[in-house]
Amino acid sequence: MDDLQLREHAVNIRESIIEMITAAKSGHPGGSLSSVEIMVSLFFGKVMNYDPKNPQLESRDRFFLSKGHAAPVLYSTLAEAGYFDKSGLNTLRQLNSPFQGHPDMRKLPGIEASTGSLGQGLSISVGCALGLRLKGLSSHVFTLLGDGELEEGQVWEAAMAASHFKLDNLTAIVDRNKLQIDGFTEEVMSLEPLADKWHAFGWNVLELNGHSFDELIPALQKAKKRSDKKPLVIIAHTIKGKGVSFMENMCDFHGKAPSEEQAKIAYSEIRECDVQ
Numbered sequence: 001m002d003d004l005q006l007r008e009h010a011v012n013i014r015e016s017i018i019e020m021i022t023a024a025k026s027g028h029p030g031g032s033l034s035s036v037e038i039m040v041s042l043f044f045g046k047v048m049n050y051d052p053k054n055p056q057l058e059s060r061d062r063f064f065l066s067k068g069h070a071a072p073v074l075y076s077t078l079a080e081a082g083y084f085d086k087s088g089l090n091t092l093r094q095l096n097s098p099f100q101g102h103p104d105m106r107k108l109p110g111i112e113a114s115t116g117s118l119g120q121g122l123s124i125s126v127g128c129a130l131g132l133r134l135k136g137l138s139s140h141v142f143t144l145l146g147d148g149e150l151e152e153g154q155v156w157e158a159a160m161a162a163s164h165f166k167l168d169n170l171t172a173i174v175d176r177n178k179l180q181i182d183g184f185t186e187e188v189m190s191l192e193p194l195a196d197k198w199h200a201f202g203w204n205v206l207e208l209n210g211h212s213f214d215e216l217i218p219a220l221q222k223a224k225k226r227s228d229k230k231p232l233v234i235i236a237h238t239i240k241g242k243g244v245s246f247m248e249n250m251c252d253f254h255g256k257a258p259s260e261e262q263a264k265i266a267y268s269e270i271r272e273c274d275v276q
Contacts (some may be wrong), residue, residue: 006213009080009164014136014270016076016219016242020092022263027092027101031254034177034238037211039077042142045217047224050083051141061139061224062112062128066121067146067175068102069255074111075099083110087130119152119239122172123147126162129170143172145190148180156201157239159231163202166229171220172203175210177240181254196254198233210236243270 013036021027042048047062065074072092079086082245091097097109104115113124125143132139150156162170174194182188194205202272205224216236223232240248240254244266247258258266 012075015074015122020089023090024092028069030240031070041216047220064143068116078110118149119154122158129167159201164229170231172233177238179240204232207235210238
């Protein structure tokens, strides 16, 4: 898939994120927008093995959205990939809608686990990676975490276990947008030196531009081919609210919907979003 097609997927997903959150008048745009290129790379960059027509394909790779509040980017990506029709996205957070504020694996195909209690996604992924190994399957597990989520102790318990069990079929991706609900991560609870922390827990570590397809896709493709007996974490440096000027690096839009007027501005800017 060429860069123009990847960019078009990114634009479509960003537009869907804004549209559904605006319709719901509720949701988390900032961390959804920051992780769009990561999701596009996984699902459209010839990285993950999956089949929308057979969501339970045993040989599929598994993706877990640990930061479940960013459900709009997962829903938009799965719809873009053909798991379900886009027409339902605008029922986000409505009563009886399958598109709830956090992903529910019982409601929609393509969702591997119900997530949203921060800190738990990596533990789920470790268990899944171990299970795949026991079954003799070569499938890979990818997990997307928020950087504010790394303040949860359970993340580091899971990190220790992944290293102990030599899970080279596991790749964690940290959406390092440097903002969380209460402010900048380094002011709320400093994470740095973040790469050193992961190294100390026995992980291979890679840092890259989380908005660059040229950096993301080769790194993710190589992640699947490893046999080095170590889990890998990719620290993807991103911009919270990427693609919408008044949302970028703004804590306010961690969990606030845009107004109808703001949404119109967002749509016009998304088409001009600078990604590599």
